[in-house]
Amino acid sequence: MKRKYFISLLWISLGTTLFFFLFFNEKTLENFTMTLLLSTMYSFVLGVGNGLINDFLNKKFPWSETTKTRAALSIISIIIGNFILVYFCNYMNYVVIQKVATTEVFFSKKYGVTNWFMINIALLISAFLHAKSFMEELKKTSRKEVVEQKLIATSANAQFESLKNQLDPHFLFNSLNVLSSLIDENPQQAQKFTASMSKIYRYVLEQKDKELVTVEDEIEFAKTYCELLKTRFEDSVDFIFDVEKEDYRRYVVPLSLQLLLENCIKHNFATSSKPLVIKIFSDNDMLCIENNLQAREQMKESAGIGLANIVQRYALLTKKNVFIEKSEDYFKVKVPILVNKPNNISTQAEDENGSYEKAKKRVKELKSFYGNLISYCTVIPFLVIINLITSPKNLWFYFPMLGWGIGLVSHAFKVFGVGESWKERKIREIMDKQKYRDNGNL
Template sequence: MTRKNLITLAWVSFATSMFFFFLFTTEKTIENLLLTILISSMYSFVLGGGNGLVNDFLNKKFPWSEATTKRAVISIVTILITNIILVYFCNYINFVVFQKSATTEEYFLGKYNFINWFTINIALLISAFLHAKGFMEELKKASKKEVVEQKLIAKSANAQFESLKNQLDPHFLFNSLNVLSSLIDENPIQAQKFTASMSKIYRYVLEQKDKELVTVEDEIEFAKIYCELLKTRFEDSVNFIFDIKREDLKKFVVPLSLQLLLENCIKHNLATSSKPLLIKIFTEGECLCIENNLQVREQIKESAGIGLANIVQRYALLTKRNVFIEKSDDYFKVKLPVLAEKPNFVNNVASDDDVVYERALKRVKEIKSFYSNLISYIVVIPLLVIINMISTPEHLWFYWPMLGWGIGVAAHGLSVFSIGRNWEERKIREILEKENNSYGK
């Protein structure tokens, strides 16, 4: 129970006690006022608080979003048993202990059966309202989550597209082929090694292009092969230092991020034998770092920064940790977050997601319609009961609208939360998951 709920129950207790005191109490004394407030508070906090605690417990153990039909059945059974016990307890305290209008034997022998039955119905309606309110709140959260997931899918598709364009960098391929062409005549053996390294690099690109994360060990092994190509191309103009902690090798980073950053180092900096470019790749804290001494190359066209922005965007889809960039007069450094475990992030086929989203919207409308019907029933029926008891207590006509409308609400609920529909949706989800797994393989 939250503080807000306790305050609400206090106001309900006060309003109810004032209503009964001024309209139904003949002797308006301080003693009777305090007794009325005490009795109203007991009913409000015991019935309202008890049902609230039961609802909170069921929300934790049997969330609506995970098992709707099971939760509905458990809720009906639980609130029925709970409210019978709570109502008999409250009425016993009220009539036997406080008002002393009956003995314990008279109370349990049936003197207050009608009052107990009437109070149980009111309590059940209030409890049903609380459960409906809880379901609507969870439904709103699920709808918001669905929207966020759709946005993530769209962002992921765009990021993967940009990633693929960057992975197959045409400048790198063009430069590598030029180096290979010159090596074929000058050093055929070195040309063969260069070709083998290039094949390893592009095999790695094809293997990792659909993955969200790879181990640091795999990424470092790939980076070393890539650095060998750069070393062949630039000779003594570029030097590399690797310093990776052993315990970080089994952690995860975004694939091909080092390739993009190494290419950026070469692209934006001068590298000559007299002023070699030194590139360091090392782990620092929970980050994989790549750092180079700053020897800025004059460029006719300003860099768009697509490669680095692509890495930042892909990390944003997977973790809340940021990619950090440090720049001074002497060096340029990029820190990539190293993840201890893979996040639970699944890319779905866009067309399947559109279908699922449309079905989700339709489902939301059906559920909202049912709960609008249920809430109307909860509000109107108690009013009819009160009117009947005040106007013609000898003729209990409220049974007919309560039963007729109640059957209609129950039928509506069965059509919305039918077991067959849940089974069908579950099988569809299983089929889609199998298809997605087969695509991943």
């Protein structure tokens, strides 16, 4: 327990002393001293005892990790601990300090009501301490989760930007290699290639900052790129496009086709007698790029940027997988066609801000509930004392205690799962299940 906790207990002792001394005792130094002694004893014994129990449970059974177990142990420890602590304080008060009762009388029915009343007061105070501990733990956990999610989103965004930044030099390097070979083979074709390359590179610059593009845009770009390749390879390469029209308004990762077409050319030889045939078609929400396998010998190890780039970018955007199929006759890559734009990297920061706002709202609800609980634990004992002192035969304190208690229970149900928050959780569970079914290959 921290020093601040003991200072709080001192203030509670002083406040209790002044309250009972000013309103219920004769104004003498002896009464003030006795009241201060008893208030300090009750405050420190009950406060330190409950504090030690709470600290022990926090270490062994944290709220964030074992909520149900902790709740059960808190209830048991509150009841048993306060039963023992209250009997000890009352025994010290009536038998040892004031000496108004013997041990036999103290444990008889005569002091049963007094002990029962003090136990209930102690239980209310202890419930407040455990509730405060729960609220502090919840705030720490919520803040930690929000920070972790923001760090994940920031890291993913940086990774995605890094992957996209690979495309510019990669495309430019390979295009310049093609142009270099054309200059020697066919200078006239090299000029056409340069003009086509400028158009294609414009598309690269336009799409590099986008995470997804329509299949239609990607197909149109791929056809232009294929014309550029035909400029160099002529009849050694053939391209077949057979993409369903209904897939045109769906989405793929930008420049994925260009990287895969480039991959086909890079790893296969193509001649007029043995042309390389590349097919681009759609199949069951997948965009497929297939070529007849005519593997060439690799003079040097490939950097592996193209295919790895596509796989990593899809991994950051969706749980759907990129599939690679290889046989003796063909090589095929299948990339997912996304029906809707997912909650991608660019919107994750907004999503995390939304999560943070929800967390703040949740903490506000909990603070409201525990404020209600604290008020109940403070006001009801005061009303009980006033009632027992002014009119012990007319126990009217039951009415506010029961009425307010029912309202407090209703508030607890709303905050902890039987109100709107319960509905929200159920709606989200249904939405998550539906999303799982829609996504298919997870």
